[in-house]
Amino acid sequence: MAKVTIFLLCSFFVVFAQGEVILEADQTWLRVKLSDEATLKCCYKVHGGPNSVIPTWIKHVKALNGTLNKEKVKNSENVTVRDREENNSVFCGKLFFKSVELNDTGLYRCHLNVSEILTYGTYLQVYEPLKKTINLSESTKNKILTAEGILLLICVLVPCATLLCKSKKLQQLEKKKMSREEENIYQGLNLDDCCTTYDQIERSQQHGPYQDVGNVMEDDEEIQLEKP
Structure with missing residues (x-):
């Protein structure tokens, strides 16, 4: 009985050692244009026998009530689940989209059957490019x-x-x-007064200074003196 118990414990330890999985970092998100190709990867390390680990791709879809529903991704004409590839003791499962569609948008994760865990996952975003409303030539x-x-x-x-x-x-x-x-400077002036004043000034300049009464001869009665 003791031998059987020791054998079972050793078998359990070997199976546990073979199934130990260490997850690698996944690509957080991938943005792809509509109808283009896309490839998702989930990578991990396995101590022991890697052949016992089978990755299964699961897509998380948001339901109407706000919860996330899980859908198993299956092979189709557009989607291909490829076998894992080894690279420096790291094993990767791949999910290939030949031509992505808008409903392919979602979070994709790998379910590893040995450890019953899910990888971190990659969010695939499919976008549709804007179309030209007016198609103009270069000359236009x-x-x-x-x-x-x-x-x-x-x-x-x-x-x-x-x-x-x-x-x-x-x-x-x-x-x-x-x-x-x-023009307003000369308004209000009497032109006749200005002319008489101007004539007097001109006459005084022509006749010279005023005559002295004492120097006038008595017999010159016809001489008229200029009034100042």
């Missing part, structure tokens, strides 16, 4: 750019020309204002 694009440049030039020149015209008008108004102020 160049024409549009040229037209935009001309419009930009007009938008710059028109305000400048407007400012120049306004400045010229302001200068003309200043000149008119100055001329009006000069």
Whole structure:
């Protein structure tokens, strides 16, 4: 009985040693364009017999109630589950998508049957590129750019020309204002008074200084003295 117990314990220890698995870091996420190829990997190390480890791909799908449902990924025309590949004592299971679709988006993880654990997983995001709403040729694009440049030039020149015209008008108004102020200086003056005053000044300059009464001869009665 003791021998049987020791044999069972040794067998259990060997099986446990063969099934010890160490997970490797997975790619966190992968973003792929619609209809392109995609490859997911789950890598691990196994102490003992690696042939006993069979990776199974599982996809987590979000349900309507917010929970995650597990779906087993099967081989199809578009999806291929490949055998594990060894590289420096690291074994990797691969999941290959020939042409990804939008409903392929989700979290993919490997289930390892020996240790009954799941790998960290890779989130596959499938996106659809934006389509051109207007398909324009290169010549049309160049024409549009040229037209935009001309419009930009007009938008710059028109305000400048407007400012120049306004400045010229302001200068003309200043000149008119100055001329009006000069005209207002002479308003209210009597031209007749100005003429008589001017004539008196001219006459005094022509006749010279005033005559002295003492120097006038008595018999010169016809001489008229200039009044100051």
